[in-house]
Amino acid sequence: MEWRRIKQTGYMTVDDRDYDLTHLQDSTFEFTITATRHYPEINASMLIQYSSHCVSLGSAHDRQFNFAEIGGDRLVVDEKDNERCFSADRWNWSMNLPSIIRSLPTDRQCFFTGHENWLSIEILDPQGTQHIYEVFFNLTRQSSNFLRVYVESAYVRTADNEIRRPSEFKRKAKIRGKVLLAKKLRNQPITRPGHC
Numbered sequence: 001m002e003w004r005r006i007k008q009t010g011y012m013t014v015d016d017r018d019y020d021l022t023h024l025q026d027s028t029f030e031f032t033i034t035a036t037r038h039y040p041e042i043n044a045s046m047l048i049q050y051s052s053h054c055v056s057l058g059s060a061h062d063r064q065f066n067f068a069e070i071g072g073d074r075l076v077v078d079e080k081d082n083e084r085c086f087s088a089d090r091w092n093w094s095m096n097l098p099s100i101i102r103s104l105p106t107d108r109q110c111f112f113t114g115h116e117n118w119l120s121i122e123i124l125d126p127q128g129t130q131h132i133y134e135v136f137f138n139l140t141r142q143s144s145n146f147l148r149v150y151v152e153s154a155y156v157r158t159a160d161n162e163i164r165r166p167s168e169f170k171r172k173a174k175i176r177g178k179v180l181l182a183k184k185l186r187n188q189p190i191t192r193p194g195h196c
Helices: 003-009 088-094 097-102 177-185
Strands: 011-014 017-020 027-033 042-050 075-077 083-086 109-112 118-124 131-143 146-156 174-176
Touching: 003 011, 003 075, 027 097, 027 177, 042 097, 042 177, 088 146, 097 131, 097 146, 109 177, 131 177, 146 177, 174 177
Parallel strands: 042 146
Antiparallel strands: 011 017, 027 042, 075 083, 109 118, 109 174, 118 131, 131 146
């Protein structure tokens, strides 16, 4: 089923189990960035949208998913008409996404990826096992007080799910979320530390 329709429905049934997806439906969030010595307080809103990649896996380059074998109810057709496979693990981790994205107007660290998007990392600790949850998103300025935040993907890397790291990703190249959002709203350039 198409991701757009899945989101509208608010759930997906896989193996006779309903997976709630209402937390990934489009939402609007109002936030404030406190004044600094050089800039006044900002009161703004963000439209938050989530890609199907937050709850599904892509196929390997040399093979496609066989949905006749694994179950047609796992099929998710993404925004680019690519067939992806629903992942209960990614769905479970996605429960953290709304709170992660709503924490952007704070001191949350955001990393430069070398592309047009940003990365934020959350440490999840279910049952005493630490997992690094990587959340990739992009920002689009709609006006001086409105942003669109699109979560492109979010996952924990596993041995079964080897995903290429962003080229030029460096842990030291980071910016606080509230600074990133403020610069976007003010339409100011955002430069990687150490770059002009």
